[in-house]
Amino acid sequence: MAEKKRITAPIDNEVVESLRAGDEVLINGTILTGRDAAHKRLVEAIEKTGESPIDLNGQIIYYVGPAPAKPGYVIGSAGPTTSVRMDAYSPFLMEKAGLKGMIGKGSRGNDVIEAMKKFKAVYLVAIGGAAALISKSIKKSEVVLYEELGPEAIRKLEVEDFPAVVINDAFGGDLSKEGIEKYKR
Amino acid sequence: MKVIEFDTIVNEVKNLCMKANYELPDDVKKAFDEAIKNEESPLGKSILQQCVKNAGIAENEKVAICQDTGFSVFFIKYGDIGINGGNIYDAINEGVRQGYQEGYLRKSILKDPLLERVNTKDNTPAIVHLELVEDEILDITLAPKGGGSENMSKIAMMKPSDGVEGVVKFVVESVAGAKGNPCPPTVVGVGIGGTFEKVAFLAKKALLRPIGEHNPDPKYAELEKRMLTEINNSGVGPQGLGGRTTSFWVNIETFPCHIASMPVAVNLNCHASRHAHVRL
Known part of the structure; x- marks a missing residue:
């Protein structure tokens, strides 16, 4: 396998365009978390006020609802949740709020794939179920919005060499489709 | 008829919640070893190896294998026994409450599925499948089920x-x-x-x-x-x-x-x- 690419989040179009489906990346910097309930609230807030209650420009959202942190831990186990449930919200957040990256598991629908091409964004997967291992790359965790949602609250995470694989790039590349095709019998 | 204390069941269920979420069963570990040998995709093989590494961390540090510690689904064989101090449903739910709290496991259950969707904050209610059997036993299997x-x-x-x-x-x-x-x-x-x-x-x-x-x-x-x-x-x-x-x-x-x-x-x-x- 080729060398892993290190990127620093938040990211801009230049970083987005440097990534290709199949690239293994190590993410550093800060990313946000959000899943079903937080996405619904963000979209409703933007529709109502015209702006996002949290700056999403250049941000990467990690679809995760972590387990509670044990004493002495930064965060509990924190693997990705199924991304397709966020499909209804992602194109809107790319268009209206400048979202540049998403991390989850599983494939995305055509609307999201088209929006990634149009608004320049990438979709990556982290290994679903490797939640204890992934949590080791999270160095700081802070709830920044919707605390009342518990595991579904929006957190800001400081990450060091967070491992992920690019599934969809901004040019229509799709590792999920290509990978399955390659090993089909 | 054998009599079992309510608190004994609560305690056993609490321990099951933690054990099930921290330790991968042996048959699954073996399946991973086999799959790593046979996987042709380099990325696939690397993913399987990372899953094994993850299970090792979870077991050693007593943390959840996956953050989704699931709906607590119980299969109970209920024999010729009596429970002193309460009923089986209450004992299981109390065990889940304590196990998910003390075990730092995620609480993923919402009180209302459609209109409210507010978290019950203790992972209850559990889902309980009761089977009546003849021997003097209470046999409890927990299978946490991820969404x-x-x-x-x-x-x-x-x-x-x-x-x-x-x-x-x-x-x-x-x-x-x-x-x-x-x-x-x-x-x-x-x-x-x-x-x-x-x-x-x-x-x-x-x-x-x-x-x-x-x-x-x-x-x-x-x-x-x-x-x-x-x-x-x-x-x-x-x-x-x-x-x-x-x-x-x-x-x-x-x-x-x-x-x-x-x-x-x-x-x-x-x-x-x-x-x-x-x-x-």
Whole structure:
């Protein structure tokens, strides 16, 4: 396998365009978390006020609802949740709020794939179920919005060499489709 | 009749919650070792190795294998016993409450499914399947069920004329069509027969049979093997990124069926195919 690419989040179009489906990346910097309930609230807030209650420009959202942190831990186990449930919200957040990256598991629908091409964004997967291992790359965790949602609250995470694989790039590349095709019998 | 203290059950259930979520069962560990040997995709192999590493961290540090510590689904064999101080449902829910709190496990249950969707904050209520048995035993199996794999379940009221080919096609397409969503490699539970609700229960119960153990009926054992081969020929692979290992195993459970019917259900466990068991 080729060398892993290190990127620093938040990211801009230049970083987005440097990534290709199949690239293994190590993410550093800060990313946000959000899943079903937080996405619904963000979209409703933007529709109502015209702006996002949290700056999403250049941000990467990690679809995760972590387990509670044990004493002495930064965060509990924190693997990705199924991304397709966020499909209804992602194109809107790319268009209206400048979202540049998403991390989850599983494939995305055509609307999201088209929006990634149009608004320049990438979709990556982290290994679903490797939640204890992934949590080791999270160095700081802070709830920044919707605390009342518990595991579904929006957190800001400081990450060091967070491992992920690019599934969809901004040019229509799709590792999920290509990978399955390659090993089909 | 044997008498069991309410608090004893609470305590055992609490421990089961932690054990099930921290420790991968031996049959699953063995399945990973086999899959790593056979996986042709370099990325797939690397994913499987990281899952094994993850399970090691979880077991050693006593943290959750997966952040989704699931709906607490219990299969209880309730024999000729009495409970001193309360009933079985309350004991289980209290055990779940304590286990998820003390074990730093995620609470994932919402009080209302549609209108409110507010978290109950203690992972209750549990789902309890009671089976009455004759011996003086209380046998408790906990199978925490993650949402990602559960969401990929399928049920079909098939026509008897669809036959074996129809059933195989439905099962294989259900698993392959789920792609990376249920966190493959999965364990596949298949229910055939019974009624609408019975067949869903059979598919879930099928997930309890260990990897490596086939249906005792050789004809259904053959069908399990055929389904597994066809599922793994789909190329979906670990995490749906391509490879040889889409599923570790297929378990079929059957029940007698109405002359007009042929219900089929598919329920999936993610690669962290968790369960823990105790007999009192």
